[in-house]
Amino acid sequence: MQQWGYEKHNGPDxxxxxxxxxxxxxxxxxxxxxxxxxxxxxxxxxxVDYEPHSAKVISNNGHTVTVEFDDGDDSSVLRGGPLVGSYRLRQFHFHWGPSDGHGSEHKVDGVDYAAELHIVHWNSEKFSSFVDAAYAPDGLAVLAVFLKVGEPNRYIERITDTFDAIRSKGKESPFTNFDPSCLLPASMDFWTYPGSLTVPPLLESVIWTVLKEPISVSCEQLAKFRSLLFTNETAEIESCCMVTNHRPVQPLKNRNIRASFV
Structure with a gap:
């Protein structure tokens, strides 16, 4: 049994x-x-300045689908917004829900989207590794993009086309020549606030930048995400689909949300 997950016995609660x-x-x-x-x-x-050739592999880690990048140099970085200096691209992954209308992690005025993309970066100017950065208040920068139900997304299709090869936990497949900026909306208006990873160990080291404008994804494409498995091929327990993998919203407490737009 996994230590943490998204099912009733090991979910966010x-x-x-x-x-x-x-x-x-x-x-x-x-x-x-x-x-x-x-x-x-x-x-x-x-x-955003991403080098497509830094994309390395796509994998199923038992919690989501992740595309990992070579972060050994500054060939792929995020700058500007609320950030001081440049942050290296590490990986991106997705969160989604059991129905096409509800599955994003962040909400806007109580309304959520179908899914959410997280593009994860780390502060390479202050820290020597992703792990070191993950334990510092300004160590990580995550760019969040909402996905709404609409037209099929040809860039998402490039990702879902690999799912047969990575359907079960622990599977991975080469995934190269991909520029994540193709997954960004036309408008780069954003909200920003200090927060945490949305998965354990929930480290409070993230400068969040949440883009206001969503991108589109089709119902059929979302169904492919939900067809991935939390379990591995040799699991003794019954195979379990990733029907949902998002954390509910958390209390804002004394934090301020800043907007780049009026």
Whole structure:
């Protein structure tokens, strides 16, 4: 049995038993109340500079599907927005829910989207490794993109086309020549706030940048995400599909949400 997961016996409601930070003061995701967000004119435009050849592998880690990148140098970085300096691209992954309309982690005025993409970066100017950065308040930067039900997304299709090879936990497949900026919306307006990883160990080391404009994904494409398995091929327990893998929103407490737009 997995130590943590998204089923009733090991889901988000139980994470605090193993990971006390689950009850911390800077937990993610959150519900973004737009009227309470403060426009901050000092926020810089977001600058993404990704090298397609740094993409390495796509895998099923038993919790989500992840695309990993070579982060040995600054060939793929995120700058601007709320960030000081550049943050190296490490990986991206997805969260989704049991129905096509509900599955994003963050909400906007109480409304969620069908799914959410997280593009994960780390502060290579201050830290020597991703692991070191993950334990520092300004160590990680995650760019979040909402997915809404609509037209099929040809860039998402490139990802779902690999799912037969990585259907079960622990499977991976080469995945190269992919620029994640193709998954970003036309508008780069965003909200930002200090938060945490949304999966254990829930470290409070993330500068979140949540893009306002969603991208599209079709019902058929979402169904492919839910067909992946939490379990591995040799699991003694019954195969279990990743029907949902998102954490509910957490209390904002005393944090401020800043907006790059009026």
């Amino acid at each position: 139980t994470w605090h038993d193993l990971f006390p930070l689950a009850n911390g003061n800077h937990q993610s995701p959150i519900n973004i109340i737009t009227q309470d967000a403060t426009h901050d004119p000092s926020l810089q435009p977001l600058l």
